[in-house]
Amino acid sequence: MDIDFPLILLILTVGTGIVAAVDKFWLAKKRRAVADVLIEKHAHPDDIHKAETEPFIIEQSKSFFPVLLVVFVLRSFIAEPFQIPSGSMEPGLIKGDFILVSKFHYGLRMPVFGNTLIPTGEPARG
Template sequence: MDFDFSAILLGLTVLFGVVWLLDRLFFYKARKARAESSGAEQPEPWPVDWARSLFPVILVVLLLRSFVAEPFRIPSGSMMPTLDVGDFILVNKFSYGLRMPAFNNKLLDMGEPKRGDVVVFRFPGYVCADENGKAVRSADITCQDPHAPVPGQNWIKRVIGLPGDRIETRGSELYINGERVGADEIGPYKGNPNRPEDRLMLTYGAKVYTEHLGSVNHLMAQMPAYSPPMDIPNAAVPSEVPKGCYIVMGDNRNNSTDSRWWGCMPEQNLVGKAFFVWLAWRGPSNGFFDWSKMGKVIH
C-alpha cells in the first residue's frame, strides 16, 4: 500500500488545529473559571493537551515539506549512475511553483522545468484505451484493465523533452528537434558485483557516457544487450510533446520505465526538482555508506 505522507501531515494538522480551536472557543473559559473559584488547577483533557503540543510541530514540518524541501529515497536503479539505490535526496519544492499539500494544485507559479532537470513527480499511469476508445491512465501496463487505479507513487527521472519539442529515439540514439543529442563514452561501468543493481549492469556490459543535454552535461548508462527500449514516437508518445507535458527518461536508459512506455508526464504531476544527495546508504554487506556520493549536488 502506498501512503501519502503529505496527506497524513495535512490531516493531522487540521485535526489538532480544530481540537485546539474548539477548546479555546467553548471550553477554556469555563475551565479557567472553575479553577479560579475552586483555587485548584483544572488540567486540560488529554486530547487538548496533545493537540496544543503537537499542532505547531506538525504545522512546521508540513510547511517545510510542502514549500521548501522534502526528502526522498531512491528505490530503483533507473537513474544510475547519477543516482543509486539507497541514495537519500532533497527535492526543492518551490522550483516550479508553490503547490497545495496533498492536492498538488499550483498556488503560485515560479518557473517551469528546464531540459536536463532531474525531477520528482507523481506517477501518471500508463496510457490505455477504455471500452469507448477514450485514452485513460491505468496502473496496468498491459492495459487489460484500463480502469486499474494508479497508485500514488513518486517517481524520479530526467527531463528530456519540453512542450512543443519534437522527440525521437532510435535505440540508443536520441534526437531533439531533429538534432542528435551528443554523448561521449567514458568507459565500462564499474561497480560491486555483490549488489544486484551493479551485477545487472556488469553482466550486460553497461557503458557510461557523458550526455550533452543542452547546457546540462550528465552521466548516462547504456546496455543495449539487456533490453531494447521503446522508440519514440509510439502509440503512447507522439513525436511532438503536448502542451503542459514533459518527456522524461531515466539515466539508466535500458533499464528505466519512463515516458517511452507510459507517455508524457503532465505538468500538474510535478513535485519538485532534485538537487542534493545527503545520504548514500549501501547496507552492511557493502560498507554501509558510499562516502563519494554524499553531499553532492545533482546534475
C-alpha cells in the same frame, strides 16, 4: 499499498489545530470558570488544580500542532525528502540514496491536490 503521507499530515495538522483553537477560545474559559467557583467556595487545592488541568488529548494536541504545522509547511512548499527507488539514475544517484528536492522551484502548489497556485518554473532536462 501507497500511503498518502501529505494527506495524513494535513489531517493531523488540521485536527490538532482545531482541538487547540477550541480549547483556547472555549474550553479553557470553562475550566477557569469552574476553578474560580471552587476558589470562591474555598475548596481543597487538589480539587482546584484538577479543575484547571487540561485533559490529555488537549495537552497533546497543543504540543503537537506547532510541530506538525512547521513540518507541513516545509514539506508542502519548501523541500521534500525522497529516496531513490531504482537504479535508473545511476551513476549519479544509486538505488537507496536519499535526496532533498526543492519544491519552490517548480511552482507553489496546493498540498495533497497538486494544483499550481503560483508558477515559478518547470523542470528541464539536464
